[in-house]
Amino acid sequence: MAYKIPSDCMACDSCRPQCPTGAIEVDNGQLWIDSALCNNCEGYHDKPICVESCPIDLPVISQPKKGRAKIIDDRPFTNPDLFANGKNNPFASAIIIWEACNLLSQRQSLTWQQSEGREVVYQRSINQGKGEISLKILDCSAAASLAKQQDSCLVESLDIRAACVHLIYAAYATTLEKPWEQDFLISDRQIEEYLGLDKRKDLSKPVKLNLIKKLAQQPCAIEATIYSPRQGRIDEFSIEKENLWHLLEVKHHFYEDELGCKHLAGLTFRIKAGMWAKHFLNKHACRDRKAFYQYSSLPQSLLEMVMSNWQQHEGAVRMMLWLLFKTRMGREQRLTVPTLMRIAYGEKRLHKANCDREERKRLLRTFENDLLVLNDYKLKPVFDTVTYPPEIQPLWVKLSAIPDDSDEAIDFWINDGSSNNRLTDASPRGKWNSLMNARIVQFELPDDWEQTFAQLEKKRQKLGISKLKNIASRKKLAIESAISGEHVASARKDKGWSQRELAKITGKSQSWIRDIENGRFHIKPEDQSLLQQVLALD
Numbered sequence: 001m002a003y004k005i006p007s008d009c010m011a012c013d014s015c016r017p018q019c020p021t022g023a024i025e026v027d028n029g030q031l032w033i034d035s036a037l038c039n040n041c042e043g044y045h046d047k048p049i050c051v052e053s054c055p056i057d058l059p060v061i062s063q064p065k066k067g068r069a070k071i072i073d074d075r076p077f078t079n080p081d082l083f084a085n086g087k088n089n090p091f092a093s094a095i096i097i098w099e100a101c102n103l104l105s106q107r108q109s110l111t112w113q114q115s116e117g118r119e120v121v122y123q124r125s126i127n128q129g130k131g132e133i134s135l136k137i138l139d140c141s142a143a144a145s146l147a148k149q150q151d152s153c154l155v156e157s158l159d160i161r162a163a164c165v166h167l168i169y170a171a172y173a174t175t176l177e178k179p180w181e182q183d184f185l186i187s188d189r190q191i192e193e194y195l196g197l198d199k200r201k202d203l204s205k206p207v208k209l210n211l212i213k214k215l216a217q218q219p220c221a222i223e224a225t226i227y228s229p230r231q232g233r234i235d236e237f238s239i240e241k242e243n244l245w246h247l248l249e250v251k252h253h254f255y256e257d258e259l260g261c262k263h264l265a266g267l268t269f270r271i272k273a274g275m276w277a278k279h280f281l282n283k284h285a286c287r288d289r290k291a292f293y294q295y296s297s298l299p300q301s302l303l304e305m306v307m308s309n310w311q312q313h314e315g316a317v318r319m320m321l322w323l324l325f326k327t328r329m330g331r332e333q334r335l336t337v338p339t340l341m342r343i344a345y346g347e348k349r350l351h352k353a354n355c356d357r358e359e360r361k362r363l364l365r366t367f368e369n370d371l372l373v374l375n376d377y378k379l380k381p382v383f384d385t386v387t388y389p390p391e392i393q394p395l396w397v398k399l400s401a402i403p404d405d406s407d408e409a410i411d412f413w414i415n416d417g418s419s420n421n422r423l424t425d426a427s428p429r430g431k432w433n434s435l436m437n438a439r440i441v442q443f444e445l446p447d448d449w450e451q452t453f454a455q456l457e458k459k460r461q462k463l464g465i466s467k468l469k470n471i472a473s474r475k476k477l478a479i480e481s482a483i484s485g486e487h488v489a490s491a492r493k494d495k496g497w498s499q500r501e502l503a504k505i506t507g508k509s510q511s512w513i514r515d516i517e518n519g520r521f522h523i524k525p526e527d528q529s530l531l532q533q534v535l536a537l538d
């Protein structure tokens with residue numbers, strides 16, 4: 001049971017510096033104890049040190065509360081909720097936001113360097129080495145809650161889930177006209193909902209509030225230095241050591257019990273974007289081509305996915321966060337396996353696997369499981385059939401290729417039994433070396449990752465709504481005249497091909513062919529022409 005401070009406290013402040021867990025805080029001159037942090041001094045002292053050091057024998061043990069609590073202050077109005085469509089929301093996706101997201105998700109796995117001023121920084125060149133971004137973790141209570149003051153400890157104390165809050169801030173920034181001048185207010189309730197923490201019945205309210213506070217503070221502990229060279233009509237600019245997000249205020253909301261003890265009931269954060277937003281998220285200057293306005297679509301499902309997988313599948317979470325920005329550059333992004341492994345596990349671990357057989361086996365198993373996590377989330381990897389052929393693909397890919405239809409499944413197993421590489425065969429020798437040259441052609445995206453919002457916005461600006469209507473009707477016409485899954489299935493059967501054979505010929509996965517034939521999604525125009533060509537469809 002945690003301790004609490006009744007209203008007869010004299011506020012002499014003798015107890016606060018003694019608390020080994022930092023649970024005692026001050027609000028408006030009145031002391032209160034964060035029950036999520038107070039552990040009764042277990043592991044530090046035989047008796048609660050705050051009671052020992054108090055001249056009037058406070059604090060007292062906190063009993064479970066009964067009846068209705070008295071809310072002390074009203075909460076301020078926050079900015080409107082994100083994800084109004086229940087799926088996604090625009091967010092600032094500039095390179096600086098991407099790199100800060102990498103910093104929060106990849107932490108010690110990144111290559112940290114010592115700057116001239118002997119600071120530990122993460123640096124990244126931009127525009128073919130003409131510009132540079134440099135990020136540093138500031139020694140604020142957020143990042144250094146556990147560790148004390150060493151740069152390496154600051155990096156270790158970062159929590160991967162703070163990347164989600166960073167993305168939420170980037171989404172709020174797009175709701176403002178001039179985010180570098182305007183701030184936004186966000187409450188614990190909003191963050192709780194966006195992260196799916198409202199569904200976590202195993203966490204108590206104080207624990208959730210404590211977690212939210214820590215996650216909300218960490219993106220604000222990133223300091224950025226940017227030098228961007230001239231690009232077209234956009235002048236060169238530099239930003240010297242400025243917080244990426246300014247945490248202007250953390251407001252605590254309390255309820256009061258019958259002894260006048262304050263208990264934390266809620267939090268509100270006032271945040272403002274740094275000056276990066278003036279150059280990368282400036283609508284007005286962008287129209288005159290004097291600044292960028294770079295944004296993309298943030299799916300809420302990604303936030304919930306990170307929150308539920310960060311412990312078990314950290315590699316998968318890192319890849320997801322990285323792909324969120326990468327896929328903004330276009331669907332077809334050929335990625336090598338070493339690139340993905342570096343993002344998921346870091347350069348050091350990849351190097352170790354190259355030298356050590358056991359580590360290689362472990363890393364391979366983890367990588368294939370992490371790809372399965374992405375696949376289950378509908379971020380489906382499409383393997384390059386030349387460099388990443390079925391014999392070195394993960395077993396789950398082969399298993400997912402088994403047709404649902406019983407007749408087709410029998411054909412599948414007959415074909416499998418007579419082929420050189422059977423599904424149940426052990427991995428071929430030299431699989432690791434082959435993987436080091438293997439490529440993933442692209443990731444198929446979940447529905448809520450689609451860029452429709454951003455595309456529609458751009459088109460609306462360029463063409464006007466009336467033209468959009470024409471495009472929509474032309475698209476509708478194209479869909480109506482397009483080939484369907486039934487066409488594909490019957491043309492394939494006419495040719496006597498199995499789904500697997502068609503997948504090989506088209507360079508697609510068998511599950512993709514199966515989904516197309518079952519009508520699970522529309523066939524994209526580029527895939528339509530491929531199927532028309534291969535199956536000789538009119």
Ligand code: SF4
Binds near residue numbers: 018019023037041048
């Ligand atoms: S009991 Fe110990 S941990 Fe709890 S508030 Fe007092 S000093 Fe801090």
Ligand code: SF4
Binds near residue numbers: 050
């Ligand atoms: S609880 Fe006791 S020691 Fe702490 S501020 Fe109040 S009177 Fe001082």
